[in-house]
Amino acid sequence: MKSRTSLAVGATAIILSVVPLAVTASAAGTCLSGHFCAFSGISYSGTKLLDSTAPAGTNTVSVADNDVESGRNYTVNRWCAVEAEGWPDHTIFNFAPNSSASDMGSAKNKTEHFYVRSGSDGC
Numbered sequence: 001m002k003s004r005t006s007l008a009v010g011a012t013a014i015i016l017s018v019v020p021l022a023v024t025a026s027a028a029g030t031c032l033s034g035h036f037c038a039f040s041g042i043s044y045s046g047t048k049l050l051d052s053t054a055p056a057g058t059n060t061v062s063v064a065d066n067d068v069e070s071g072r073n074y075t076v077n078r079w080c081a082v083e084a085e086g087w088p089d090h091t092i093f094n095f096a097p098n099s100s101a102s103d104m105g106s107a108k109n110k111t112e113h114f115y116v117r118s119g120s121d122g123c
């Protein structure tokens, strides 16, 4: 009886130590419906740099410079990423309504801000 009890306690301790890691891993890439979220790493990893519900027509939604690599656009609007360093501002990436991009390719680590347009408009 005594050894059975200590086995059960040991199993509980292992479960408790694993659960917080699992929660952290799933939270990294999450984004609520109706939100736009940008992440510092590809595949929605790293830090969530932006979590916004800014409406269509918003011209500047600031984000940490040169760090965004992936994003989830769970809005009905279009989100446009802007490079604003070294030359006139220009759009470098287009997040279509209700779309995700796990890797922004050549636009990675360049964004200074986003602007938001209705889903039927272009960037």
Ligand SMILES: [Ca+2]
Binding pocket: 039, 040, 041, 066, 067, 068, 069, 109
């Ligand atoms: Ca980055």
Ligand SMILES: [Ca+2]
Binding pocket: 065, 066, 083, 084, 085, 109, 110, 111, 112
């Ligand atoms: Ca930049």
